[in-house]
Amino acid sequence: MSTLKLTNVDKTYGGTVNVLRDINLDIETGELIVFVGPSGCGKSTLLRMIAGLEKITGGELQIDGAVVNDVPPAQRGIAMVFQSYALYPHMTVRENMQFALKLAKKTPAEIDAAVASAAEKLQLTDYLDRLPKALSGGQRQRVAIGRSIVRDPKVYLFDEPLSNLDAALRVATRIEIAQLKEAMPDSTMIYVTHDQVEAMTLASRIVVLANKGIAQVGTPLELYESPKNEFVAQFIGSPAMNLLPGTIVETGALTKVDLGHGLEVTSTVPTTDADMGMTVNVGIRPEDLVETDGTAAFEGKVKIIEALGEVTLMYFDGAGADFICKLNGIHAGRRGETLRLTASPDKVHVFANGESLLYR
Numbered sequence: 168m169s170t171l172k173l174t175n176v177d178k179t180y181g182g183t184v185n186v187l188r189d190i191n192l193d194i195e196t197g198e199l200i201v202f203v204g205p206s207g208c209g210k211s212t213l214l215r216m217i218a219g220l221e222k223i224t225g226g227e228l229q230i231d232g233a234v235v236n237d238v239p240p241a242q243r244g245i246a247m248v249f250q251s252y253a254l255y256p257h258m259t260v261r262e263n264m265q266f267a268l269k270l271a272k273k274t275p276a277e278i279d280a281a282v283a284s285a286a287e288k289l290q291l292t293d294y295l296d297r298l299p300k301a302l303s304g305g306q307r308q309r310v311a312i313g314r315s316i317v318r319d320p321k322v323y324l325f326d327e328p329l330s331n332l333d334a335a336l337r338v339a340t341r342i343e344i345a346q347l348k349e350a351m352p353d354s355t356m357i358y359v360t361h362d363q364v365e366a367m368t369l370a371s372r373i374v375v376l377a378n379k380g381i382a383q384v385g386t387p388l389e390l391y392e393s394p395k396n397e398f399v400a401q402f403i404g405s406p407a408m409n410l411l412p413g414t415i416v417e418t419g420a421l422t423k424v425d426l427g428h429g430l431e432v433t434s435t436v437p438t439t440d441a442d443m444g445m446t447v448n449v450g451i452r453p454e455d456l457v458e459t460d461g462t463a464a465f466e467g468k469v470k471i472i473e474a475l476g477e478v479t480l481m482y483f484d485g486a487g488a489d490f491i492c493k494l495n496g497i498h499a500g501r502r503g504e505t506l507r508l509t510a511s512p513d514k515v516h517v518f519a520n521g522e523s524l525l526y527r
């Protein structure tokens with residue numbers, strides 16, 4: 168049985184502003200699902216509907232097989248951790264974590280056991296008697312998470328929990344969340360972020376939201392290796408995947424695309440006779456480009472170089488403006504050079520009308 172099931176879920180604010188349409192999603196027990204997507208695409212709205220903080224205006228939400236559309240938040244067995252963690256400033260870490268359990272009239276022994284166990288998972292045992300003001304930002308965020316853990320919810324919802332932290336702390340806290348998930352293998356977590364590194368590293372599956380719907384659901388590597396459409400192709404991976412317009416000139420197990428200017432590229436995406444002459448976009452990730460003496464997919468002059476040490480980003484002056492290549496190591500002196508580049512056929516994606524031909 169799946170923990171969470173969304174069927175044709177819609178959201179319209181105020182009767183007129185439709186922000187999500189026809190969302191279908193199954194989430195299994197123990198998964199860590201990450202919602203990603205551009206700002207304003209409805210990530211928080213979807214999370215808040217699951218929590219019960221926002222009305223579901225169409226479709227159905229089930230938790231453990233029961234429809235909960237009209238079940239109040241407190242009875243859904245869900246805990247939500249927000250971006251701004253409001254701890255009670257006059258209460259110690261222990262008191263902050265005890266608070267909800269006292270309200271729920273748990274026994275002192277139950278409360279002590281729950282707080283001790285949560286503190287251990289979150290490495291807060293040594294800080295239980297401190298006030299929030301004597302904690303770092305990351306520790307405060309952990310206390311906020313601890314306040315939900317003690318209630319032993321079935322599902323945890325996180326809405327951009329790390330976005331208030333500085334870069335170094337974000338990385339550290341991200342790893343703590345991964346460890347926390349490992350310590351709670353049976354808890355289901357849904358995590359919203361616009362940071363794709365967080366999404367790629369934490370998720371068992373990523374849900375990419377765009378244009379009011381789900382652009383693709385898959386494991387991080389499925390989205391990276393086999394994006395369903397140009398949106399996901401360019402949203403996952405940094406710098407974004409290059410897209411080059413062309414025409415299919417050979418079909419079969421291997422597909423050849425003429426890119427104009429004497430340039431062409433071969434892809435392992437299969438096509439049929441009927442696809443001959445089709446107008447497509449070829450997608451190649453900056454890190455999949457290699458230099459070639461043979462037939463090139465791209466030829467251009469290096470306009471700008473960003474030497475990051477481990478890799479070098481090269482921005483090209485070419486027909487299809489924003490072409491970027493990522494080479495391992497240092498190639499700082501190559502500005503102004505003309506390079507001929509191609510990619511291995513299994514790294515060449517092919518899209519028609521924005522959709523990958525792989526998924527037809």
Ligand SMILES: Nc1ncnc2c1ncn2[C@@H]1O[C@H](COP(=O)(O)OP(=O)(O)O)[C@@H](O)[C@H]1O
Pocket residue numbers: 180181184186204205206207208209210211212213
């Ligand atoms: N209470 C509201 N009333 C009307 N529109 C809203 C309300 N809350 C959010 N929206 C709109 O819904 C869309 C999705 O918002 P949100 O879920 O916060 O996006 P995200 O979290 O992905 O950035 C946005 O266009 C936003 O303006």
Ligand SMILES: [Mg+2]
Pocket residue numbers: 210211212
């Ligand atoms: Mg949001």
